Amino acid sequence: MLDMPFNEVLYGEMAAFFPEKDAGDILLFGMTSAWEERFRQDFPGDVFQTASLHTEVPETWHGRFSLIVVAPGIEEMSAPESLLEYLHALLTPGGALIVPFRNACHWSVFQSWCAGEMRYSANPLLRGQGRLFSFPEIIRLAKLTHYEALRVRRIAEVGEPQLLQLLRECGAEDEGKNPEIAWWIIHMMEIPAGVVRLKARYTEEVRRLLARLLHRLENGVEEGATLVSLRQLLVENGIEAGYLKDFVKSVAADAARLLDILRKEGLLG
Numbered sequence: 001m002l003d004m005p006f007n008e009v010l011y012g013e014m015a016a017f018f019p020e021k022d023a024g025d026i027l028l029f030g031m032t033s034a035w036e037e038r039f040r041q042d043f044p045g046d047v048f049q050t051a052s053l054h055t056e057v058p059e060t061w062h063g064r065f066s067l068i069v070v071a072p073g074i075e076e077m078s079a080p081e082s083l084l085e086y087l088h089a090l091l092t093p094g095g096a097l098i099v100p101f102r103n104a105c106h107w108s109v110f111q112s113w114c115a116g117e118m119r120y121s122a123n124p125l126l127r128g129q130g131r132l133f134s135f136p137e138i139i140r141l142a143k144l145t146h147y148e149a150l151r152v153r154r155i156a157e158v159g160e161p162q163l164l165q166l167l168r169e170c171g172a173e174d175e176g177k178n179p180e181i182a183w184w185i186i187h188m189m190e191i192p193a194g195v196v197r198l199k200a201r202y203t204e205e206v207r208r209l210l211a212r213l214l215h216r217l218e219n220g221v222e223e224g225a226t227l228v229s230l231r232q233l234l235v236e237n238g239i240e241a242g243y244l245k246d247f248v249k250s251v252a253a254d255a256a257r258l259l260d261i262l263r264k265e266g267l268l269g
Contacts, residue, residue: 010100016153017151022043027061028050029050031050035071063089063091066094066096093192097147097188098185101138101183107167108157108182140215142186142188146190146250156180167179210247218252231267241267
């Protein structure tokens with residue numbers, strides 16, 4: 001994850017999600033010492049543990065933490081959904097996760113391009129093998145990894161009016177991709193294990209393919225071919241209408257709209 005220097009503004013927005021009363025056991029995940037020390041200093045009544053991508057956590061940590069705080073930099077991971085699913089198992093029932101996401105459509109991402117420099121590797125959001133998320137994609141990621149009840153704080157960094165106007169003309173504000181938002185700080189609640197078991201009824205491969213096809217259908221990507229593939233997947237795996245409805249509600253950005261599409265196509269019985 002990103003070895004990011006301590007940032008007072010970002011820290012303040014993450015800390016704002018801490019409950020007024022002591023939260024109990026809290027896991028700081030992927031934090032450098034500067035971040036860890038500040039959390040411990042400002043919340044002395046809480047019990048903190050730390051872990052990283054390279055830490056093998058004890059079995060006793062499963063279902064232990066009421067709150068997990070993830071270090072900045074999840075967008076630089078190749079499989080962030082795997083991390084969020086892993087952390088889900090460490091939360092208590094009703095536990096929460098705090099994750100900061102950098103906005104892939106922030107004006108700074110495109111600044112050098114618009115200046116004619118075209119320096120791909122110079123931008124920290126575009127280096128490595130990471131994933132860049134728009135806000136609707138963050139919502140889908142949370143749903144896909146069994147989280148709900150999202151609360152959001154954001155950090156704005158104002159850019160030059162001329163650059164912002166150019167980005168707007170290029171559609172940089174579509175789907176909530178506001179170019180002046182530098183960070184979204186997301187507080188999300190774990191979905192109860194009973195609901196997760198419903199999602200786990202089919203293999204991970206089938207669920208991922210189902211989520212991908214529904215995502216394509218929701219966004220109008222090759223609708224005809226997507227519908228053919230979706231029908232085939234439903235038939236081959238015996239996926240029932242009730243399960244499909246629940247699955248849509250857990251992964252779609254606009255579940256009502258997608259359910260209406262499926263209903264019109266006769267896929268909900």
